[in-house]
Amino acid sequence: MPVAPVTKVVTGYLRPHKRFPSVWCAGCGVGIVMGAFLRAVNSLGIDRNKIVVVSGIGCTSRMPVYLDFCGLHTTHGRAIAFATGIKFAKPELTVVVIMGDGDAIAIGGNHFIHAARRNIDLTAIVVNNETYGMTGGQYSPTTPQGSSGSTARHGNIEPPFDICDLARASGATYVAREAVYNARRLETLIAGGIKKRGFSLIEAVSNCYTVYGRYNDFKSQIDMLRWQKEHAVPIQSWQKLPPEEKNSKFSTGVLFQKDAPEYVDEYDKLIERLGGKTGGAKSES
Numbered sequence: 012m013p014v015a016p017v018t019k020v021v022t023g024y025l026r027p028h029k030r031f032p033s034v035w036c037a038g039c040g041v042g043i044v045m046g047a048f049l050r051a052v053n054s055l056g057i058d059r060n061k062i063v064v065v066s067g068i069g070c071t072s073r074m075p076v077y078l079d080f081c082g083l084h085t086t087h088g089r090a091i092a093f094a095t096g097i098k099f100a101k102p103e104l105t106v107v108v109i110m111g112d113g114d115a116i117a118i119g120g121n122h123f124i125h126a127a128r129r130n131i132d133l134t135a136i137v138v139n140n141e142t143y144g145m146t147g148g149q150y151s152p153t154t155p156q157g158s159s160g161s162t163a164r165h166g167n168i169e170p171p172f173d174i175c176d177l178a179r180a181s182g183a184t185y186v187a188r189e190a191v192y193n194a195r196r197l198e199t200l201i202a203g204g205i206k207k208r209g210f211s212l213i214e215a216v217s218n219c220y221t222v223y224g225r226y227n228d229f230k231s232q233i234d235m236l237r238w239q240k241e242h243a244v245p246i247q248s249w250q251k252l253p254p255e256e257k258n259s260k261f262s263t264g265v266l267f268q269k270d271a272p273e274y275v276d277e278y279d280k281l282i283e284r285l286g287g288k289t290g291g292a293k294s295e296s
């Protein structure tokens with residue numbers, strides 16, 4: 012049977028001989044994000060030896076293991092710290108950080124906001140399945156109020172973070188969101204984030220039927236995708252919605268963009284000002 016062109020692009024970047032089948036459940040959204048990410052890399056023509064994919068721990072964070080790129084599968088919540096080190100040491104590399112919502116904004120929340128504040132040139136893709144998938148469906152900082160999880164059997168009473176609002180308020184220069192249901196648009200937004208110099212955040216609203224969907228009365232993986240289709244609204248249309256509908260739906264597309272000095276550039280300028288000397292240069296003069 013001939014291989015469809017899209018599938019061919021994706022499989023060309025995988026390490027199938029070693030790592031498949033994957034840890035992801037049937038119908039999981041993470042595979043769709045992986046496909047969108049790989050097609051984005053392909054469309055930008057990035058040399059696979061010039062890209063590093065960094066992750067922490069979680070279902071989403073297994074992704075670099077499957078990719079034929081340089082990759083780092085680090086500790087839970089510390090992917091951005093490792094990625095920052097890589098960017099500093101080798102600024103010429105494209106550094107992409109792939110995290111779950113728990114990895115990025117629960118245990119890794121502090122690193123997330125400060126990377127955005129510094130505006131370091133990383134592309135953060137946060138796969139938001141609104142739960143801790145790998146460890147059994149505990150509620151996370153993005154679990155909607157009232158939704159259930161293994162640690163919120165009677166409904167979560169905490170208000171959730173909006174990851175995009177958090178990134179924007181912290182200083183990110185590119186903020187975008189799309190549901191995995193719209194895989195093609197997700198691909199375009201990821202490509203836009205990689206192209207933009209500075210801290211880029213792409214939130215991929217994803218589905219985890221196994222430990223989120225079942226707790227919340229979704230009938231199947233497809234039912235979860237249908238929910239995304241009905242609730243994802245492009246930002247231009249979302250802005251025109253009445254407030255009550257805004258609360259129940261979510262906006263998609265590039266939600267925010269600005270230009271601001273990038274951290275490694277600023278650091279280089281500092282070195283130049285100091286005559287090329289680092290640490291202690293001041294006391295020597």
Ligand SMILES: Cc1ncc(C[n+]2csc(CCOP(=O)(O)OP(=O)(O)O)c2C)c(N)n1
Nearest residue numbers: 068069070071087111112113114143144145
């Ligand atoms: C320091 C530390 N704390 C807790 C854990 C346990 N743990 C592993 S994955 C995970 C959360 C996974 O959720 P998320 O980051 O949203 O990713 P998902 O699995 O949903 O893709 C936790 C709490 C760990 N591995 N290390």
